[in-house]
Amino acid sequence: MEQPVGAAAINRVPRLMVAHEVRGALEERGCRAGAAGVISVPGGAEIAARTYNPRLGIEGGISILGTTGIVEPMSEAALVDTIRAELKVLRAAGSGPVLVTPGSYGENFSRDALGLRASRAVLCSNFVGETLDCAAVLGFEGVLLVGHLGKFVKLAGGIFQTHSSVADARMEILTAHAALAGADSALAGALLGCATTDAAADLLDAAGLLSPVMRSVTERAEKQVKRRAGELPAELVIYTNARGILGQSGGAAEMLERLRETEAAK
Numbered sequence: 723m724e725q726p727v728g729a730a731a732i733n734r735v736p737r738l739m740v741a742h743e744v745r746g747a748l749e750e751r752g753c754r755a756g757a758a759g760v761i762s763v764p765g766g767a768e769i770a771a772r773t774y775n776p777r778l779g780i781e782g783g784i785s786i787l788g789t790t791g792i793v794e795p796m797s798e799a800a801l802v803d804t805i806r807a808e809l810k811v812l813r814a815a816g817s818g819p820v821l822v823t824p825g826s827y828g829e830n831f832s833r834d835a836l837g838l839r840a841s842r843a844v845l846c847s848n849f850v851g852e853t854l855d856c857a858a859v860l861g862f863e864g865v866l867l868v869g870h871l872g873k874f875v876k877l878a879g880g881i882f883q884t885h886s887s888v889a890d891a892r893m894e895i896l897t898a899h900a901a902l903a904g905a906d907s908a909l910a911g912a913l914l915g916c917a918t919t920d921a922a923a924d925l926l927d928a929a930g931l932l933s934p935v936m937r938s939v940t941e942r943a944e945k946q947v948k949r950r951a952g953e954l955p956a957e958l959v960i961y962t963n964a965r966g967i968l969g970q971s972g973g974a975a976e977m978l979e980r981l982r983e984t985e986a987a988k
Contacts, residue, residue: 731775731785732761761786779917801847806856808844818984819864819955819977822846822853824884828868831961836868836978839985848873851882854951864955866977867947871968872919874960878942882950896922896935899942903934920962932968936960940969947971 724733732740744757763769766783770776775785812820821843823829829845832838846853850867857865867874873884875896881889897905897913905913909929916922926932940960947956957974961967 731780733786736786802849802852805844805846805849805853809856809860812842813860813862817863818842819866819980820844820857820862821866821868821981823868824873827870832868835966838981841985841988842981848883848885850884851950854956858952858954862954864977864980866981867958869960871960871962874943874958875919875939877946878939880946892919893922899935899938900926900931902938903931905931920964923962923965936969940971944971
């Protein structure tokens with residue numbers, strides 16, 4: 723999350739939206755004294771108990787994680803239909819590869835770190851596999867997957883629906899690759915106890931194993947992605963916000979350049 727430990731689990735954009743609405747209501751009423759407000763989610767504590775929040779240290783209720791304020795369809799069928807529709811629109815607009823990211827964080831990273839305008843981008847949420855399937859059917863010239871380590875480490879285990887309620891083997895996968903890179907049992911145990919992949923990356927870095935582990939994870943993820951993509955050329959980039967690019971497949975640089983050229987031609 724963007725918030726420090728001890729703060730309410732509400733990210734920056736929702737906070738700005740709340741402040742904007744409260745300020746507008748005060749101005750309408752000519753009030754200059756300010757206001758005190760309470761933000762609550764009815765049943766939030768009960769809902770949170772069924773999510774991943776407790777393991778992340780979010781206590782007492784559900785988190786408000788929105789980064790854009792845009793309400794997206796939440797059913798699996800609606801999400802997949804939305805992804806398919808967006809891919810069809812991009813394909814109809816012309817040839818070339820497509821950028822696929824799980825969410826707005828990946829889209830922002832693609833813009834800020836990779837120099838893409840994201841004009842040919844589709845947000846796949848947790849449906850990496852179904853997005854690849856659809857892109858292959860539509861005949862795209864290629865796909866560049868850009869995602870955070872927390873999502874894309876799962877691809878190394880052949881997990882293409884990345885929601886934690888479906889499969890969460892992040893630490894198990896990282897630990898297996900750490901063992902291949904020479905991690906001892908103490909480090910393996912510490913990795914398995916991590917709540918986030920960022921924390922795991924810190925441990926691997928301190929042990930001097932981050933580079934070989936990420937190389938191994940990326941190579942395995944690349945094999946799994948290419949197996950799922952079939953004839954569709956598919957490459958991937960794995961990053962964290964704190965460390966930047968941690969791994970990329972062999973043809974990722976070329977696919978990235980093709981995306982830049984396609985965007986520039988539009």
